[in-house]
Amino acid sequence: MSQDNIDILKRALKREKEARKSAEKILEQKSTELYYSKKKIEELYREVESELTRTDSQLQGVFENIVDAYVIIDMAGNVLKMNVTAADLFDFKSVKAEENLMSMVLPEDIDYVSQSFKKLQKEGSIKDFKINIKTNRNYVKHVHVNASIIYDKGIAVAAQGILRDITQENKYQKSLEAEREKYRAITANMNLGLLEVNNNDEILLCNLSFCEMSGYAQKELIGKRASDIFLDSEVAQIIKEENLKRQKGHSNSYELKVKNKHGKIRYWLVSGAPNYNLEGQVIGSIGIHLDITAFKKLQEQKEKLLNELEKSNDELHEYAHVVSHDLKSPLRSINALVSWLKEDNIEKLDATSIENFGLIETTLEKMEQLISNILTYSSLGEQKHSKGLVDLNDVLLEVKRTIYLPKHISLNVNSKLPFINGDKIKLEQLFQNLIGNAIKYCDKEEGFIEINCQEFDDHFEFSVKDNGIGIEEKHHEKIFKIFNYLNKSKDSSGIGLSIVKKIVSLHGGEVWLKSVVNEGTTFYFTLKK
Amino acid sequence: MKGIVFTEFLDLVEDKFGLEMVDKIIEQSELESGGAYTSVGTYDFSEMLQLLKNLSSYTGISIDDLLLVYAEHFFSVLEENYPSFFKTYTDPIEMLASIENHIHVEVIKIYPDAELPTFELVERTDNSLIMIYKSSRAMHHFGLGLMNKTFEHFNTTASIILEKIKEDGTEVKFIINKN
Numbered sequence: 222m223s224q225d226n227i228d229i230l231k232r233a234l235k236r237e238k239e240a241r242k243s244a245e246k247i248l249e250q251k252s253t254e255l256y257y258s259k260k261k262i263e264e265l266y267r268e269v270e271s272e273l274t275r276t277d278s279q280l281q282g283v284f285e286n287i288v289d290a291y292v293i294i295d296m297a298g299n300v301l302k303m304n305v306t307a308a309d310l311f312d313f314k315s316v317k318a319e320e321n322l323m324s325m326v327l328p329e330d331i332d333y334v335s336q337s338f339k340k341l342q343k344e345g346s347i348k349d350f351k352i353n354i355k356t357n358r359n360y361v362k363h364v365h366v367n368a369s370i371i372y373d374k375g376i377a378v379a380a381q382g383i384l385r386d387i388t389q390e391n392k393y394q395k396s397l398e399a400e401r402e403k404y405r406a407i408t409a410n411m412n413l414g415l416l417e418v419n420n421n422d423e424i425l426l427c428n429l430s431f432c433e434m435s436g437y438a439q440k441e442l443i444g445k446r447a448s449d450i451f452l453d454s455e456v457a458q459i460i461k462e463e464n465l466k467r468q469k470g471h472s473n474s475y476e477l478k479v480k481n482k483h484g485k486i487r488y489w490l491v492s493g494a495p496n497y498n499l500e501g502q503v504i505g506s507i508g509i510h511l512d513i514t515a516f517k518k519l520q521e522q523k524e525k526l527l528n529e530l531e532k533s534n535d536e537l538h539e540y541a542h543v544v545s546h547d548l549k550s551p552l553r554s555i556n557a558l559v560s561w562l563k564e565d566n567i568e569k570l571d572a573t574s575i576e577n578f579g580l581i582e583t584t585l586e587k588m589e590q591l592i593s594n595i596l597t598y599s600s601l602g603e604q605k606h607s608k609g610l611v612d613l614n615d616v617l618l619e620v621k622r623t624i625y626l627p628k629h630i631s632l633n634v635n636s637k638l639p640f641i642n643g644d645k646i647k648l649e650q651l652f653q654n655l656i657g658n659a660i661k662y663c664d665k666e667e668g669f670i671e672i673n674c675q676e677f678d679d680h681f682e683f684s685v686k687d688n689g690i691g692i693e694e695k696h697h698e699k700i701f702k703i704f705n706y707l708n709k710s711k712d713s714s715g716i717g718l719s720i721v722k723k724i725v726s727l728h729g730g731e732v733w734l735k736s737v738v739n740e741g742t743t744f745y746f747t748l749k750k
Numbered sequence: 751m752k753g754i755v756f757t758e759f760l761d762l763v764e765d766k767f768g769l770e771m772v773d774k775i776i777e778q779s780e781l782e783s784g785g786a787y788t789s790v791g792t793y794d795f796s797e798m799l800q801l802l803k804n805l806s807s808y809t810g811i812s813i814d815d816l817l818l819v820y821a822e823h824f825f826s827v828l829e830e831n832y833p834s835f836f837k838t839y840t841d842p843i844e845m846l847a848s849i850e851n852h853i854h855v856e857v858i859k860i861y862p863d864a865e866l867p868t869f870e871l872v873e874r875t876d877n878s879l880i881m882i883y884k885s886s887r888a889m890h891h892f893g894l895g896l897m898n899k900t901f902e903h904f905n906t907t908a909s910i911i912l913e914k915i916k917e918d919g920t921e922v923k924f925i926i927n928k929n
Contacts, residue, residue, distance in 0.1 A: 229773040247791055
């Protein structure tokens with residue numbers, strides 16, 4: 222081998238050695254790097270492992286303690302895992318129950334559910350999904366679901382969901398809405414004006430009727446102070462006081478004089494109640510308004526009429542008195558003059574003239590009685606005698622004592638008579654008139670008058686029965702009217718039954734009669750207890 | 751540049767021209783590594799350029815032709831060392847089209863500091879491919895050699911035309927038509 226070749230080989234060998242050494246060095250270095258990398262990886266692994274354990278126990282805690290139902294299902298709907306709340310929600314016996322949730326879907330919801338499940342698979346999650354389910358015990362519940370897909374290496378393997386039973390919530394919500402709608406319909410349609418104000422009397426809400434009542438449009442009212450719009454300062458003070466009462470929680474009703482948009486004075490009846498917030502604090506008040514202007518005017522008119530009536534009644538009484546007295550005195554003068562004329566000329570007068578004088582005297586007497594009766598009638602309405610407890614037995618005794626009872630007529634009181642709250646004099650007049658009539662119209666040889674009394678809940682019913690001439694039915698009504706007398710007898714003024722009717726009315730009673738012509742008449746009347 | 755390129759290159763030179771030639775081109779070059787290469791090391795590309803230049807001047811063969819031959823040799827090295835890699839492909843066009851997006855990505859995974867050329871895909875049909883090679887190394891014929899071998903690997907041939915876009919060969923269009 223030549224020296225050149227030896228040199229070449231030597232150099233090649235040297236290069237090989239160096240290459241080997243550098244390779245060894247590189248490998249040593251790489252191996253050290255690998256060792257440290259491995260250490261690092263082991264450390265990381267431990268960290269990850271403990272992190273995983275911690276997270277896992279955290280998740281387990283969440284899973285067990287979560288208030289809502291939590292469930293994991295496979296893609297066919299079979300329950301893989303659930304918490305106690307979920308088992309309760311579905312009415313399963315335990316969390317170990319092997320069930321399929323798809324069987325709980327109501328038939329009518331199947332399309333809706335499968336669409337939603339597709340959406341869940343496509344988008345990975347679904348929120349605020351609401352559905353009716355039929356539980357294991359056949360209860361239908363309304364549940365709210367938030368769900369998401371669990372992936373394993375990018376493949377959907379299961380779905381997890383958090384469910385909440387909103388059956389009650391839904392029911393409450395629905396009934397709340399119904400109530401609200403009812404309330405809204407009432408406020409909108411009622412004929413009463415509704416106004417809601419806050420504690421500063423600023424208008425928050427008013428209904429259509431209120432707008433019509435006040436003449437203002439809704440937008441002219443909202444936000445304004447009600448008292449500024451409707452009231453003058455004097456009335457405003459009332460409102461202020463009422464509002465203060467309401468802030469203390471009192472409800473009340475009161476009348477208000479207000480001015481509407483057209484400047485017209487109107488009267489409103491306001492029924493106000495405090496308005497509370499959820500914390501029970503008074504936040505304002507709600508008032509119901511009724512326009513009583515027309516009613517108020519009628520009342521005013523009525524009062525005015527009553528006053529006028531009273532005045533003209535008084536005038537009438539006065540007039541009757543005056544007329545009676547004024548008429549009576551010339552009558553007496555005529556009577557006196559006629560009797561003097563008769564006495565002075567008794568020798569010169571023939572029989573016919575004497576008889577005519579007699580007729581004049583009778584007529585004058587009758588006229589005198591007529592005038593007296595008018596006076597009695599017209600003074601009946603006056604409260605001259607105070608009312609008191611009157612023993613009707615005493616009244617009857619007094620009547621018997623004063624009245625002239627012919628021998629052929631008997632008067633019997635068949636019942637013990639009660640005490641009546643009334644005017645003794647008038648009650649005497651009442652019995653006097655009825656008994657007097659019975660005597661006056663007796664045409665039988667043996668006449669009788671019977672007085673009876675019957676007690677009822679709130680009144681007594683009296684009857685005065687006779688066997689006199691009787692009254693035809695067609696006259697039953699008009700006999701109670703003043704100056705209506707059927708027989709023109711000399712001592713009938715035609716005023717007696719009018720007085721009876723008036724006295725009975727004054728004592729809160731009624732009067733009527735039953736009668737058979739030629740057999741007799743029974744007058745009935747009632748007196749309040 | 752990866753050491754394996756150097757070791758395989760020198761092995762090929764020794765094979766074709768003898769150890770003397772190896773010694774000669776190393777001695778003639780000014781090499782930082784001193785020509786002691788190991789496949790696991792990484793060396794400066796200028797060392798390869800010097801070795802190629804010297805080999806070209808000693809043998810009278812052009813650098814491009816040397817690279818072509820060397821590439822054909824290097825392909826067998828790859829076949830031997832990464833057989834599983836070739837099994838991923840059934841078609842040479844498919845394999846070449848994926849140089850940029852798949853093969854080089856895998857290379858970077860194994861050799862993070864490798865400096866690789868880019869192959870921009872211009873046009874692709876089932877039987878043809880147009881790519882633009884870009885690299886400051888101007889080793890397009892190394893690529894050509896590997897491509898030829900690729901077709902050979904799948905028992906087929908192709909006509910490959912090279913059009914230099916830049917005169918220095920840093921940007922070259924490959925027009926490949928499968929036969």
